[in-house]
Amino acid sequence: MTSVDERPPSDITTAAAGAQDAVCAASASDRAAWLEALADVLDANASELIELADSESHLGNARLTGELARTSAQLRLFAQVVREGSFLEAAIDHPDTSATPPIPDLRRMLIPLGPVAVFAASNFPFAFSVLGGDTASALAAGCPVVVKAHEGHPRLSRRVAALAVQALRGAGAPDGTFGLIEGRQAGVELVQAPQIRAVGFTGSVTGGRCLFDLASQRPDPIPFYGELGSINPVVVTPGAAEESRAEIVDGLLGSFTMGVGQFCTKPGVVFAPTDTELAEQLAERIGADAKPLLNERIGAGFRDRLGELAGHDGVEVVGGSAPTAEHSAAPVVLRTTVDEVLRSPQTLLEEVFGPATLVVDYGSVAELRAVLPVLPGSLTATLHAAEHEDGLAERLIAELSRIAGRVLYGGWPTGVAVSHAQHHGGPYPSTTSVHTSVGTTAIRRWQRPIAYQTTPDSLLPPALQEANPLGIPRRVDGVMTQPGETS
């Protein structure tokens, strides 16, 4: 199969820039219809796409079916966001000569940044790839999108892109609204292209930091929204270990092996009381069945990191072993102590991408609390606690809130809901910005504010006209106002 688009990558970026005005000017209902057309085309071609995805990612039919449904659902959710209109953050201040200094007629809203780049991830061939959350939120914001395909699933990427171009054309979107490029060098040039106004990225710390640096070093720096890597600590309190050890072992096993451990939210480090013997309990439950990893590079990376950990002083492999076959891995459980983590935080607290987790035994709550401050920024942090532990849960939640973007009380971090109150991001290195890449607020990454001063109604964007023709929520003279309410 050849590339969907034979043009050089720079032509695709130029086409995106050419589409900017029309995409930005399209009405909310037009843009919503484009998003729904993309959702429809994914659903209509589900079986072909899932088969293609499985052949390139080995993630299996069940998982990929769910992921495709999530991907079309999130396109539809962004259609709703566009129609509802709060995402424009429209605000109107009527003149107030008594203010210091006086306030003229001022009207603020968010407008699209312009053409943006989206770097697809390997581990979610639908949800974080060609038509994933970054693309959906950027199109919703009114930004043309150039996707850099992930080399892990090139045929799927091209097929989805071809369907997307066709669906967008059918829904009346301007040519250039969406484009796909391939290859590492083309990606580097995309981040540096003068027309590109922001970058969304999901991938490794090394690759992401390199592109972040390029974006920051441009003559005109642009925002780089990178989701890089995360160890997603889990803390099991003494009370929880006593009350629910069996459930915790079950849940943790399911979570760290889900998707063959290739989730950005995989629980990679688990703190548990020494006498819980959590690692041993887990080790008894893991099977020896190896499952295929995404590709050879991921396999090699998994083996290398496991080797580094297993060879480290004070780290013990309690169950499973490093894979020998390049493409497959069975679960691995490692164990260490708080002292070792405090001695070598950088080595022990780096992400292992694959089905492994490191249990850190702690001897006392004081020891547990001493180690939490050294944890790096993570997408998630999970607490399993019991009632009546004398305010322990409260203190631990405060400490975990410092290092994570999502804090779970019970449950497991894998499986990221796509909703209004979701946040998928966290302190560096888990993300390079304070924004989310999942959920409706992800749209904010692709917008910038603009204010119009003393501008006649007829020259204002509809979102800011006095009569509120779009019928959207607005902040009027400081007060949040629903459509229909008197302003």
Added chain:
Amino acid sequence: MTSVDERPPSDITTAAAGAQDAVCAASASDRAAWLEALADVLDANASELIELADSESHLGNARLTGELARTSAQLRLFAQVVREGSFLEAAIDHPDTSATPPIPDLRRMLIPLGPVAVFAASNFPFAFSVLGGDTASALAAGCPVVVKAHEGHPRLSRRVAALAVQALRGAGAPDGTFGLIEGRQAGVELVQAPQIRAVGFTGSVTGGRCLFDLASQRPDPIPFYGELGSINPVVVTPGAAEESRAEIVDGLLGSFTMGVGQFCTKPGVVFAPTDTELAEQLAERIGADAKPLLNERIGAGFRDRLGELAGHDGVEVVGGSAPTAEHSAAPVVLRTTVDEVLRSPQTLLEEVFGPATLVVDYGSVAELRAVLPVLPGSLTATLHAAEHEDGLAERLIAELSRIAGRVLYGGWPTGVAVSHAQHHGGPYPSTTSVHTSVGTTAIRRWQRPIAYQTTPDSLLPPALQEANPLGIPRRVDGVMTQPGETS
């Protein structure tokens, strides 16, 4: 007068980090009270502070009186913002097992980033300095603040800082909530200090870019909100020139000489039809009276940039002349053509900090529209148009919206209202981010989102508890809900 604080700068940063938990945990009404105490202490010491400010900045009593009033007003506005509570962006999703994937109980809000650095500006010794908008918005967000004093007004900075420390202590804020440091090297180290989580900066492109690069190159990059430099283009259409030339000349003269041309929103480039003879008209009206600039460095910079412009091919000095006395400057009007600007955009379209403006004559509307795309990012862009120019105003507003953060229809960009719908920011180099440094949304720069999943009510922050004990607006299951409304 000695420094307000004899401790080494790093101790002050450490103290800010030490205050972080208590500042973050303080209730909205406590934080609001701190801001009001700061406003009160400015007002109560106004005459002493204004005299000190005038002795160091030469900006005059009237201007400084207005600026101090604006500074205390903006502290009080942020107290209102904190009490109203929308700035927390609280959102609640109740569980929905029918969603793909299922939605657990999720609750999102914005929390303070942690200790932040604020670099004071020279040209607004109150409003963009020690207790200016950056400090007000950061304290409102719940972040301890370390201000790097501007060397242009050291005595004022120390006095305001001493009053601030006293007022904060009196209002019950924790020690370390606010600190002042001085000196270039201390500023560099502040941006690199591990405890600092974000930086606000107002100043030159050169200095700002240097600090932006340091912030981006940290092992853990942090947001750098810099307002660097802006030429604030003004476009006068043929219709406006015909209808209102006299008013335009008057208004422009007032605007470009206000504060001796040392405003970040000073109109630096004015496009007018050749036959308007706008430059000549302005030149007739400017006086030869020199007024003192902020300091010798600003004076030298003004002379150098004027010399560069005046010596450039095709640029003519139509009125005024470069100052000889180091500390004073009279207004200067320069003139050139669209062709020259297209030939040397980088030289001709760089900010001149001081009382000078460059009139660019255009021969036709086509020529005008050809030059607009080369304009650099600006804080503001101003259009003077007439009715019945065949959609010209609409097209020009679209073009100016691309390069500016605030678009004015009529009026002048100097004098920046502090309100909800204000936006003070624009494409690079006018700012290094998509955020504003003026108005209530400036608070967003100092916050990050966090989501809590399936967390018991008693362990949630009050903003997210089911009963809405803070009485704040929240998004509940996707719908904006006012306090008191059923969720």
